[in-house]
Amino acid sequence: MTLSTHLRSVADHAHLTATDAARSAGVSVHDERELPGFASIEALFSLVWGLPPREPPIPAELLRSISHAGCNVTAAYDSHGTLTGAAVAIVSPGDTSMYSLIAGVLPGTADRGVGFALKLHQRAWGLARGIPTMTWTFDPLVSRNARFNLTKLGAHAGEYEQDFYGPMHGAINANDDSDRLIAVWPLARQRSVDCSEARAEQPELPIFPVESVRSLGPDGDPAVIDDAGVWWCRVPEDIVRLRAQNPTLAAEWRRSIRSVFTELFAAGYVASGVTRSGWYRFVSGGQA
Known part of the structure; x- marks a missing residue:
């Protein structure tokens, strides 16, 4: 070629x-x-x-x-x-x-x-x-x-x-x-x-007001945020350990994330980065 x-x-x-x-x-x-x-x-x-x-x-x-x-x-x-x-x-x-x-x-x-x-x-x-x-x-x-x-x-x-x-x-x-x-x-x-070249953009979760929270995670803390059209979704810090310690809670996270991700993808969003603390950033498809 x-x-x-x-x-x-x-x-x-x-x-x-x-x-x-x-x-x-x-x-x-x-x-x-x-x-x-x-x-x-x-x-x-x-x-x-x-x-x-x-x-x-x-x-x-x-x-x-x-x-x-x-x-x-x-x-x-x-x-x-x-x-x-x-x-x-x-x-x-x-x-x-x-x-x-x-x-x-x-x-x-x-x-x-x-x-x-x-x-x-x-x-x-x-x-x-x-x-x-x-x-x-x-x-x-x-x-x-x-x-x-x-x-x-x-x-x-x-x-x-x-x-x-x-x-x-x-x-x-x-x-x-x-x-x-x-x-x-x-x-x-x-x-x-x-x-x-190790010059990757590092996404940072914005400081968000309570009205930006769209849903809570299975642990009761904010898990989905809408920041002026950029969506953020949190996943567990260590799902492998959680599966071993509390499989019921791990399964709840699976169902919750499945629902959020499929809805965002259907709406034309793309996951374009993840913070060190486990927050996915979703942007419109053309911005990925």
């Missing part, structure tokens, strides 16, 4: 920012192509998702097939050669988009920037092949992941899928409904470029 001058320039820049992110995280990031590496990735994903070794999210033989088909299997190794993270993406028909199947980092390394390095490597991989967009799904209740996707990377979401995967197991999902947001990441957009 022949790239336009603009896309080639963005792709070259993406390679540089991906290299910088890997260096900052203290890892080496590359496309995995060897069977031992696929086996290590299988084991890592089982650990991250709290699944038995014989029930991995993606088995090594499937990872090998994905790589052999020309799709993306990315691995990050530290200076000791230990696998610290991995990400997998396939390419949609027509090479118009990448679809990220799964990504995870070794427990205890989440704050080192390994996940960021993995995603920037995937971004550079896609742009080098003329692919302008990446999509994936994520749980809207996991505020840490939501902030990473929408604020750190610069993706946006305007589609809500109820119980997308059906029943799920493992320590992370804890048999909760598998509702998901669809993240859309325009890889060459200026916002994505800014984010790749």
Whole structure:
């Protein structure tokens, strides 16, 4: 595929920012192509998702097939050669988009920037092949992941899928409904470029009067705010812990968020960022 001058320039820049992110995280990031590496990735994903070794999210033989088909299997190794993270993406028909199947980092390394390095490597991989967009799904209740996707990377979401995967197991999902947001990441957009340079806009919840509160959360505190046409919606600080400690309350949050998000998306709003305290920012679709 022949790239336009603009896309080639963005792709070259993406390679540089991906290299910088890997260096900052203290890892080496590359496309995995060897069977031992696929086996290590299988084991890592089982650990991250709290699944038995014989029930991995993606088995090594499937990872090998994905790589052999020309799709993306990315691995990050530290200076000791230990696998610290991995990400997998396939390419949609027509090479118009990448679809990220799964990504995870070794427990205890989440704050080192390994996940960021993995995603920037995937971004550079896609742009080098003329692919302008990446999509994936994520749980809207996991505020840490939501902030990473929408604020750190610069993706946006305007589609809500109820119980997308059906029943799920493992320590992370804890048999909760598998509702998901669809993240859309325009890889060459200026916002994505800014984010790749660690210049992401940081949304800040405005100081709001009581009349701006539209509804309370299951915990009784304000959860939905209308600030002059910009909507804000709060999710729990740690839904994984809440699921373990109070599954009934966690289920109430699921139903509440499902209702709010679907109504806002139907009205033409898009989730464009998440604050550190777990507030989603919704703007009209043209502002995302």
